Amino acid sequence: MANDPEEGMQYAYYNASDGCTLAFQTSLPIGADVIPDSLYADCIILIHGFSGSSKYFTRNFSALSADHWVVAPDLRGHGNSGRPRGGYHVARLAADLHGLLAHLKASCPREMRKVVPVGCSIGAAVLWTYVELFGCDGFSGFVFVDQAPLQNRTPFGDWDASRAHVGCYDEATTRDAQMQWIYRQADAHQDLVRSCLGYRYAPEPEADDLSDEREMRDADFFVRISEQCDHTWLARLLADHTQYDHREAIEDVSLPTLVMAGRRTGCFPLEGMRETVRRVDTNSPGLATMSVFDSGHWLFYEEPGRFNEEIVDFTDNRARQLKSYPTAPSETG
Numbered sequence: 330m331a332n333d334p335e336e337g338m339q340y341a342y343y344n345a346s347d348g349c350t351l352a353f354q355t356s357l358p359i360g361a362d363v364i365p366d367s368l369y370a371d372c373i374i375l376i377h378g379f380s381g382s383s384k385y386f387t388r389n390f391s392a393l394s395a396d397h398w399v400v401a402p403d404l405r406g407h408g409n410s411g412r413p414r415g416g417y418h419v420a421r422l423a424a425d426l427h428g429l430l431a432h433l434k435a436s437c438p439r440e441m442r443k444v445v446p447v448g449c450s451i452g453a454a455v456l457w458t459y460v461e462l463f464g465c466d467g468f469s470g471f472v473f474v475d476q477a478p479l480q481n482r483t484p485f486g487d488w489d490a491s492r493a494h495v496g497c498y499d500e501a502t503t504r505d506a507q508m509q510w511i512y513r514q515a516d517a518h519q520d521l522v523r524s525c526l527g528y529r530y531a532p533e534p535e536a537d538d539l540s541d542e543r544e545m546r547d548a549d550f551f552v553r554i555s556e557q558c559d560h561t562w563l564a565r566l567l568a569d570h571t572q573y574d575h576r577e578a579i580e581d582v583s584l585p586t587l588v589m590a591g592r593r594t595g596c597f598p599l600e601g602m603r604e605t606v607r608r609v610d611t612n613s614p615g616l617a618t619m620s621v622f623d624s625g626h627w628l629f630y631e632e633p634g635r636f637n638e639e640i641v642d643f644t645d646n647r648a649r650q651l652k653s654y655p656t657a658p659s660e661t662g
Contacts, residue, residue, distance in 0.1 A: 343432040352409035353402040356394035359436035375401040378450025380555040382408030388633035417566040423458040443469035461578035477601025480571040492601040507564035524595030527625025531593040579608035586617040
């Protein structure tokens, strides 16, 4: 069953290079007959995580779209997008994003002055792969949300439990996770919720609302979204995502970067996200900053007010900098 758009948003579609139909939500109409609006110049692209959809951002659309154009794709295999037999690779998702940007520019009634992509979880990995394949042109900055550069543990670079994924970090744990997504889907959904909501993973009774009502409401919201996916396809995507090492590619990020992390995430140690900051700063010290939230992996859902404010501030700061230095070669688009 197709999802309805969130309030203030509308669904649009485009065809990827392999013919797969991909969906995205947009806060502004696009097409040849659209009346130009200054908001089209400032685009924020929200990229959801594994087994999610653009509906993840239900608590963010209204605030972010007040003064900006907001676009949120459903990655292939997710949400309202097509369900291909193949394409379960982070690189394919990056190619899809490249196609989306081309579609938006061709359909936009005025030039997009800047695009700030916000990659959450696997969405961050999609952006790192995009930079590796296509470079940084077309963007004005990056936001990476609660994702370490590598999920697996490896002897290369002393990448151990202090930085790798908490539960899916080698061939054996990846296979266990794949079997759960294929054969024990209800368990997979509940484990996902427990690890990604900070108040479920690391509850703080004095500060958290731990009511059964909240737990049931939030679990139902995220489980319903995951249930729409082909779980065997997800399992194959998980394997590709888990072994994909983005550390060197992140060093190619040449634009200001905001790294967001959840203090109570059940996915990665904070040191994993700090490594992203270090890698971005390798060639340009001070280019990346980090913001640690009091919630978990889905910090955009648990702390939407703070998330929305920081995204708007980052985007507006980049806009002011672009106006001051309009000809910077790495900040075009």
